[in-house]
Amino acid sequence: MTGGEAISDKQEQARLSVSRHACALFWERGVSGTSGDDIAEAAGLSTRTIWRYFRCKESCVEPLLARSTARFIDVLQRWPHELSLSEHLAVVSFSHPFSPQDIEDEISAMRIATMTSSEPALRTAYLMVHDQMEQGFIPVIADRLGLPESDLTVRLSAAAITGAFxxxxxxxSRAVVIDGKKVTAEQTLALIDRAIREATNGRLGGPVTR
Incomplete structure (x- = not known):
């Protein structure tokens, strides 16, 4: 689909379904061992439909990766001024626990993340999703810093936070998928909180005091 075309909810769900199948196939068979025909067969669609939805087979991972990104941006958009990020993340993890499908998607996303270092085309798709994340961070940062979205500090902070994330x-992902370590949700949230504070030299992470 071209960038100017609107995507219906039905189409978005279809793209997400394809993405889940593609991520599973890439992990099981490798990128080179998976064709567009394989993805279409797994998704129960025609190959022509796959290419109508996606520009290349590697870009099929984007909807699943973007789902995780959108979830985190939504969390930040609901971040109350009076709470620190760590406090807000703790509240959200309790009030909005992951569903079984969320957990499955997160595992798939982590697997893809570990593959991007050796698969340049997957890396491109991965970074494109993070670019969308950066754009989503801008209004949140502008609001918390009390600055216009076009301000250099806001845009630099968004870029820094995206890199940190x-x-x-x-x-x-490497620790869990490759090394087989157990990393709890609390540990992951603590890392995110620390990364955002360090990436912005403490500008973000705490409550808004102005």
Missing amino acids: RVVDEDV
Whole structure:
């Protein structure tokens, strides 16, 4: 689909379903061992439909990765001024626990993250999703800093936070998927909180005091 075309909810769900199948196939068979035909067969769609939804087979991972990104942006958009990030994340983890499908999607996303270092085309898709994340961070940061969205500090902070989030995502994914370590949700949230504070030199992370 071209960037100018509107995507219906039905189409978005279809793309997400394809993405889940593609991520599973890439993990099981590798990227080179998976074709567009394989993805179409697994999703129960025609290959032509796959290419109508996606520009290449590697881009099929984007809807699943974007789902995790959108969830985190939504969490930040609901971040009350009076709470620190760590306090807000603790509240959200309790009040909005992951569903079984959420957990399955997060595992798939972590697997893809571990593959991006050796698969340049997957890396491109991964970074494109993080670019969308950066754009989503801008209004949240502008609001908390009391600055216009176009302000350089806001845009630099968004870029820094995106980079920090990516590093945490890759490190946690590698620890869990490759090294077989157990990383709790609390540990992951603490890493995210620390990364955002350090990436912005303490500008973000605490409550708004102005």
